[in-house]
Amino acid sequence: MKVITLCGSTKFKKEFEQANRYLTLKGNIVISLAFFEQSEGIEITKEQAELFGKIHFCKIDMSDEIFVIDVGGYIGSSTRKEIEYAIENRKIVKFYSKSELVKHDKTNDLILE
Numbered sequence: 001m002k003v004i005t006l007c008g009s010t011k012f013k014k015e016f017e018q019a020n021r022y023l024t025l026k027g028n029i030v031i032s033l034a035f036f037e038q039s040e041g042i043e044i045t046k047e048q049a050e051l052f053g054k055i056h057f058c059k060i061d062m063s064d065e066i067f068v069i070d071v072g073g074y075i076g077s078s079t080r081k082e083i084e085y086a087i088e089n090r091k092i093v094k095f096y097s098k099s100e101l102v103k104h105d106k107t108n109d110l111i112l113e
Contacts, residue, residue, distance in 0.1 A: 003029045005059045007082045008069030008096070010036040015069045015096060022101055023067065031059045053078065057085055065092030073097055 004023055006016055013036040023030045034052075035042060044052070060066055066086045068079060075083070086093050096102065 001027050002064040003062060005031040005063040005066045006069060007066050007079050009076050012069045012071050015071055018101060019067055019069060060086050063091060067094050069096045
C-alpha cells in the first residue's frame with residue numbers, strides 16, 4: 001500500500017476523480033485536492049492560493065509518490081514546481097498521460113480487467 005498525492009490543474013476535476021477512484025481501488029491511500037476552483041468557478045485570494053500551495057507540498061512530503069494529472073500533456077507552472085519538489089525529495093513521479101487510465105473512459109473497465 002502506497003500513499004499517493006494527486007497533482008495537476010484544478011480544471012481537470014473529472015480526471016482527478018477518476019484517478020482517485022482507480023488508485024484507491026488498487027489499494028493505495030490517495031491524497032487529492034479539497035476543491036477545484038477552476039472547474040467549479042470558485043475565486044480564491046492570493047493568500048489562499050499561497051496557503052493551498054504550502055499545504056500541497058506538505059501532502060507531497062507525506063507521500064511515497066505523486067500522480068500528475070497531465071491531460072493532453074498539460075503541466076502548468078504550479079504543477080511543474082510540485083514535480084520538481086517531489087523529485088528533489090526522492091518521490092516517485094507518475095503521469096496520467098502515460099497511465100492505463102487514458103485508454104479507458106470508465107474506471108470500472110479497469111477494475112474488472
